[in-house]
Amino acid sequence: MTEVVVVGAGPVGLFLACELRLAGVDVTVLEQRAERGDITKGVAMHARTLELLAMRGLAETFLDNGVRLPGWHFGFLEQRVDFTGLDSPYPFVLSFPQDRTEAILEDRALALGARIVRGVQAVGLRQDHDSVRVQSADAEYRAAYVIGADGAASTVRKLSGIDFPGTDATFYSYLGDVVADSPPAPGFNVVNENGAMMVAPMPGGFHRVAGYDPLRQHAGRGALSLDELRETASRISGADFGLHSPKWMTQFDSATRVASSYRAGRVLLAGDAAHMHFPAGGVGLNLGLQDAMNLGWKLAAVVRGRAPATFLDTYETERKPWAEDVARHTMAQTALITATTAEGLALRQLLSDLMGSLPEMSQKIARRLSAIDVHYPPADPDAHPLTGTRVPVAAMPDGRPTTLEISPGTTAIVRPDGYVWWAGKPEDAAAFVNSTGEYR
Numbered sequence: 001m002t003e004v005v006v007v008g009a010g011p012v013g014l015f016l017a018c019e020l021r022l023a024g025v026d027v028t029v030l031e032q033r034a035e036r037g038d039i040t041k042g043v044a045m046h047a048r049t050l051e052l053l054a055m056r057g058l059a060e061t062f063l064d065n066g067v068r069l070p071g072w073h074f075g076f077l078e079q080r081v082d083f084t085g086l087d088s089p090y091p092f093v094l095s096f097p098q099d100r101t102e103a104i105l106e107d108r109a110l111a112l113g114a115r116i117v118r119g120v121q122a123v124g125l126r127q128d129h130d131s132v133r134v135q136s137a138d139a140e141y142r143a144a145y146v147i148g149a150d151g152a153a154s155t156v157r158k159l160s161g162i163d164f165p166g167t168d169a170t171f172y173s174y175l176g177d178v179v180a181d182s183p184p185a186p187g188f189n190v191v192n193e194n195g196a197m198m199v200a201p202m203p204g205g206f207h208r209v210a211g212y213d214p215l216r217q218h219a220g221r222g223a224l225s226l227d228e229l230r231e232t233a234s235r236i237s238g239a240d241f242g243l244h245s246p247k248w249m250t251q252f253d254s255a256t257r258v259a260s261s262y263r264a265g266r267v268l269l270a271g272d273a274a275h276m277h278f279p280a281g282g283v284g285l286n287l288g289l290q291d292a293m294n295l296g297w298k299l300a301a302v303v304r305g306r307a308p309a310t311f312l313d314t315y316e317t318e319r320k321p322w323a324e325d326v327a328r329h330t331m332a333q334t335a336l337i338t339a340t341t342a343e344g345l346a347l348r349q350l351l352s353d354l355m356g357s358l359p360e361m362s363q364k365i366a367r368r369l370s371a372i373d374v375h376y377p378p379a380d381p382d383a384h385p386l387t388g389t390r391v392p393v394a395a396m397p398d399g400r401p402t403t404l405e406i407s408p409g410t411t412a413i414v415r416p417d418g419y420v421w422w423a424g425k426p427e428d429a430a431a432f433v434n435s436t437g438e439y440r
């Protein structure tokens with residue numbers, strides 16, 4: 001029996017495996033794909049994710065190989081969101097392709113001792129009061145806990161009977177990660193009566209070209225050809241930007257859902273298995289990595305018998321509201337991206353003007369997209385006001401909590417996922433550590 005089986009070696013499953021291994025938990029990751037993925041899918045890495053990676057000593061690998069973008073779009077508004085004022089060591093969006101993120105995380109998970117079994121598709125799940133069994137076509141894996149990190153169509157979620165309420169697709173979006181011989185100026189995005197388009201630089205000389213084309217709605221989800229992308233670009237933007245050499249081309253939809261529960265007994269969900277939404281703002285992968293960081297240390301404490309199983313319920317309490325927030329602001333953005341009527345364009349102009357003239361609006365949206373705003377209100381009303389707030393970066397390479405002097409006379413104990421666990425007078429810290437030692 002393994003202590004934890006993670007179903008899905010996407011970025012979230014792999015990062016969770018790393019976090020569990022840091023705490024010494026025995027982890028097996030089951031992945032249906034025989035080979036590593038080569039899809040560039042999630043490219044935007046936001047400030048809070050970079051802070052969390054920095055806590056584990058991983059940020060440099062990403063920073064050295066990504067493209068730093070000072071601004072990013074909100075609903076393709078002409079005036080961009082300015083990230084340069086974020087109170088973070090990483091006041092930008094880092095463009096970094098998902099296949100490389102997965103490769104980095106897989107190498108790390110293996111180096112930390114995780115077992116990754118490829119070519120195994122989970123098709124069955126059965127749990128009793130002391131274990132869960134995951135079945136594939138020809139084997140069974142027994143574990144104390146199972147994590148469904150198997151993406152938006154999660155088999156684990158369905159087999160656990162967890163609902164996935166939300167809205168169905170209302171439109172389809174095109175996307176090509178391609179080379180552009182004549183790219184537009186950085187920060188290009190446009191919405192007009194013909195549709196919507198954004199172009200964002202990626203590492204390796206690629207650009208992401210994506211948006212909404214009213215004339216491509218019949219095509220639904222799936223394949224897109226280079227000729228079709230060039231025709232769409234010309235019609236919406238007046239130029240095809242010399243697009244060629246596609247790395248990834250697709251059509252995807254705007255369905256938005258959040259799991260009704262993140263836990264069913266010994267089964268938990270993380271990443272896209274728990275939430276899906278239109279990728280406006282480039283936040284989905286970030287949200288999932290933050291789930292993994294929140295869940296990892298808690299699950300390790302429970303598996304090792306240092307915390308009661310009910311401790312796992314704080315994972316949903318803390319993380320689900322942020323997934324719901326992302327669902328709301330990505331839906332708001334889809335309304336703006338598809339606002340191609342005269343009235344819609346007028347609304348866009350008004351909001352864009354506000355974004356340009358009210359720095360506070362841009363800053364608030366930057367904080368929201370970057371997840372700098374994420375905090376976890378304490379259950380105890382008498383807790384110190386700093387409890388549950390974000391610590392920008394604290395060196396925790398081994399995933400152990402750390403103690404920081406945050407102001408003269410105030411000490412904070414920082415959780416392994418970078419939020420204040422306790423704050424107060426330095427002389428009281430030892431008592432808190434003793435009281436919670438069982439969780440660590």
Ligand SMILES: Cc1cc2nc3c(=O)[nH]c(=O)nc-3n(C[C@H](O)[C@H](O)[C@H](O)COP(=O)(O)OP(=O)(O)OC[C@H]3O[C@@H](n4cnc5c(N)ncnc54)[C@H](O)[C@@H]3O)c2cc1C
Binds near residue numbers: 043151270286
């Ligand atoms: C077009 C597009 C653009 C995006 N852009 C961004 C962006 O810029 N920034 C951002 O943050 N996010 C972005 N996202 C979202 C991001 O790609 C996802 O949030 C991310 O992939 C979620 O990771 P995950 O590990 O939860 O799931 P996935 O990446 O879906 O991984 C799930 C894994 O589970 C495996 N699996 C599935 N079922 C089984 C099974 N039954 N048994 C075994 N294995 C199984 C799959 O093969 C897969 O490897 C984008 C998404 C799309 C579609």
